[in-house]
Amino acid sequence: MAGLTGRMSTVVKAKVSKLLDRAEDPAETLDYSYQKQVEQLQNVKKGIADVVTAKKRLQMQEKTLQQSVVKLDTQARQALSSGNEELARTALERKNVAQTELQGLDTQVTELQDQQQKLTDSEQKLRAKIEAFRTKKEVIKAQYSAAEAQVRISEAATGVGEQMADVGLAMQRAVDKTENMKARASAVSELEEAGTFDDITQLGSGEDDIDRQLKQLSSQPAVDDELAKMKSELGQGESGETPQIASGGAGGQSAQPGESGQA
Amino acid sequence: MIVRISGEDQYRLADEQRAGLNELDNAVVAACEGGDEAAFAQAFAALLDYVRSNGERVADDELAGSDLILPPPDLSLAEAGSEFTGEGLIPD
Numbered sequence: 471m472a473g474l475t476g477r478m479s480t481v482v483k484a485k486v487s488k489l490l491d492r493a494e495d496p497a498e499t500l501d502y503s504y505q506k507q508v509e510q511l512q513n514v515k516k517g518i519a520d521v522v523t524a525k526k527r528l529q530m531q532e533k534t535l536q537q538s539v540v541k542l543d544t545q546a547r548q549a550l551s552s553g554n555e556e557l558a559r560t561a562l563e564r565k566n567v568a569q570t571e572l573q574g575l576d577t578q579v580t581e582l583q584d585q586q587q588k589l590t591d592s593e594q595k596l597r598a599k600i601e602a603f604r605t606k607k608e609v610i611k612a613q614y615s616a617a618e619a620q621v622r623i624s625e626a627a628t629g630v631g632e633q634m635a636d637v638g639l640a641m642q643r644a645v646d647k648t649e650n651m652k653a654r655a656s657a658v659s660e661l662e663e664a665g666t667f668d669d670i671t672q673l674g675s676g677e678d679d680i681d682r683q684l685k686q687l688s689s690q691p692a693v694d695d696e697l698a699k700m701k702s703e704l705g706q707g708e709s710g711e712t713p714q715i716a717s718g719g720a721g722g723q724s725a726q727p728g729e730s731g732q733a
Numbered sequence: 734m735i736v737r738i739s740g741e742d743q744y745r746l747a748d749e750q751r752a753g754l755n756e757l758d759n760a761v762v763a764a765c766e767g768g769d770e771a772a773f774a775q776a777f778a779a780l781l782d783y784v785r786s787n788g789e790r791v792a793d794d795e796l797a798g799s800d801l802i803l804p805p806p807d808l809s810l811a812e813a814g815s816e817f818t819g820e821g822l823i824p825d
Contacts, residue, residue, distance in 0.1 A: 473755070473758035473759055473761065473762045474758055474761050474762060474765070474777075474803070474804065474813060474816060475754070475758045475780075475801050475802070475803055476758075476801075477816055478739070478802045478803060478804050478816060479799070479800075479801050479802040481816075482799075482802045486798075588740060592740065594793070595742075595793050598793035598794045599793065599794065599796060601794065602794040602795070602796050603796060606796060625796065625797070625798065626796045628796075628797075628798035629795070629796030629797050629798055630796060631798075632737065632798055632799055632802070636737070636739050636740065639739055639740065639805065640739075640740050640805070643805070643807075
């Protein structure tokens with residue numbers, strides 16, 4: 471059979487037979503195979519541990535971001551009630567970025583959970599096959615002549631070998647996915663380190679680099695909407711001409727479109 | 734005939750079912766060549782379902798080599814493409 475099925479079968483069989491060709495003495499083949507199997511099982515365990523570690527890291531970041539969202543929301547409200555719309559906007563921009571990152575993290579935690587489950591299932595299947603192989607290898611050694619043993623060994627070893635190749639594939643895919651997650655986790659860490667989600671009351675006057683980047687990152691309409699909503703909640707009607715903070719002087723604010731406050 | 738679905742299980746199928754498998758496999762290849770993600774996903778799912786519904790699951794502790802091996806269910810179109818051209822999915 472050609473096609474996808476045939477191609478996959480050929481590749482796996484080639485790998486399995488490479489695994490079997492290493493020893494000539496049947497007893498040696500058996501022990502060698504068994505040793506390889508146990509090693510592979512250890513690798514799977516390690517693979518699962520890696521996935522769990524990656525997942526925990528993302529979950530910790532999620533927690534931190536959730537706290538930031540709450541904090542920034544509160545600060546935006548406080549800023550707005552004290553008439554500092556500019557600061558409120560900054561807080562909301564940061565909140566917006568944090569929320570976007572949170573959604574991404576959430577998807578990835580689910581994905582990692584899925585990988586963890588797959589690997590755990592694979593590990594159990596491999597364990598069952600290895601156990602069956604261990605029993606069989608003793609029977610083969612005890613009961614069969616060398617010539618007969620060769621056939622039985624080949625059958626048994628192919629069965630386990632295939633399972634090992636299969637686990638190898640599952641691991642490979644899990645590692646690829648985990649690498650992607652790590653990249654995402656690092657990206658969030660960088661934002662954190664840059665102070666993106668920091669307490670905005672710690673900000674100096676004026677706009678810094680982070681703010682300029684945030685304006686690009688966060689979706690402006692979403693921030694505008696939220697700001698308007700917050701204003702109406704605080705009883706500052708839309709047309710309520712909230713007093714603009716006198717931003718003249720301190721650290722050049724970049725003019726918002728439609729804003730004419732700057733000299 | 735024993736068919737393995739990677740990352741899942743081995744299934745025992747009657748030899749007469751080979752023709753049906755072959756047909757579904759050809760549909761997957763055609764969809765893959767067409768580069769249509771949705772068509773590929775549908776064709777590949779049909780192939781896997783055929784194995785699952787017609788086959789009998791092989792016990793975990795049974796040591797048997799497979800006659801055919803199918804890629805994992807979450808295979809993407811891009812991965813299927815590289816399966817034909819490159820090293821394939823299985824690492825050394």
